[in-house]
Amino acid sequence: MTQDDLKKLAAARALEFVRPGMRLGLGTGSTAKHFVDLLGARVAGGLGVICVSTSEVTEAQARALAIPMSTLDETPELDLTIDGADELDAELRLIKGGGAALLREKIVAAASARMIVIADDSKLVDTLGRFPLPIEVVPFGLEATRRAVLAAIASAGASGELVLRRKPDGSVLLTDGGHYILDAHLGVITRPEALSAALAVIPGVVEHGLFIGFATAAILASGTGLTVLGTLE
Ligand code: 5RP
Numbered sequence: 001m002t003q004d005d006l007k008k009l010a011a012a013r014a015l016e017f018v019r020p021g022m023r024l025g026l027g028t029g030s031t032a033k034h035f036v037d038l039l040g041a042r043v044a045g046g047l048g049v050i051c052v053s054t055s056e057v058t059e060a061q062a063r064a065l066a067i068p069m070s071t072l073d074e075t076p077e078l079d080l081t082i083d084g085a086d087e088l089d090a091e092l093r094l095i096k097g098g099g100a101a102l103l104r105e106k107i108v109a110a111a112s113a114r115m116i117v118i119a120d121d122s123k124l125v126d127t128l129g130r131f132p133l134p135i136e137v138v139p140f141g142l143e144a145t146r147r148a149v150l151a152a153i154a155s156a157g158a159s160g161e162l163v164l165r166r167k168p169d170g171s172v173l174l175t176d177g178g179h180y181i182l183d184a185h186l187g188v189i190t191r192p193e194a195l196s197a198a199l200a201v202i203p204g205v206v207e208h209g210l211f212i213g214f215a216t217a218a219i220l221a222s223g224t225g226l227t228v229l230g231t232l233e
Helices: 003-015 030-044 056-064 102-110 142-155 192-200
Strands: 023-026 050-053 078-083 112-120 133-137 161-164 180-185 205-208 217-222 225-230
Touching: 003 030, 003 112, 003 217, 003 225, 023 030, 030 056, 030 078, 030 112, 050 056, 050 102, 078 102, 102 112, 102 133, 102 205, 133 142, 142 161, 142 180, 142 192, 142 205, 192 205
Parallel strands: 023 050, 023 078, 078 112, 112 217
Antiparallel strands: 133 180, 133 205, 161 180, 217 225
């Protein structure tokens, strides 16, 4: 099985927890894309749900599949969000934002009673940090914010390079919210809670990719089957 097959397997399992009438948050990324495709087929078959997306890309995909879409203004409380992750540990702490959607992903997750993470099992790590931590910042004052971010990282006992994320054509990547992303190459994050708290109070930081206390379960697919962390229902 390919890694993409595993992502689809995890997405299919998550679909079993969608009930008629649910208000759903739809994640972003290649794994969440499988979930939205599968959900679209169920909606075409008559399943009634209302959904909020975490990115313009997912919004377009869901609308093309005729999935009924709403916003957090119209539907501020969600029952369940299904989303991927770049990394997770056994305590369901996540790194997200590889697809640059971390801000909306965290807002949607926070509005959701439950969050099921879907991933292939390569995303499970003993210690977070191998995947560069995305930090969304406002363009104004970038250098001052960059220095404050480095100080916050040091205060949490970590260190590493900060890289401004660019598109393949070399231009600076802008998020859906019009912000930049600094990717922090830390290797290991031994104190994720401390790092999360230190980053959160920097004025130029809009959001960061540590999701702590959001995921209620994870469905991880491997060549030998599915593993569940946390509580699915
Ligand atoms: C997007 C994300 C994605 O969930 C994360 O990047 C995982 O993506 P994929 O399912 O393609 O591996 O956080 O901002």
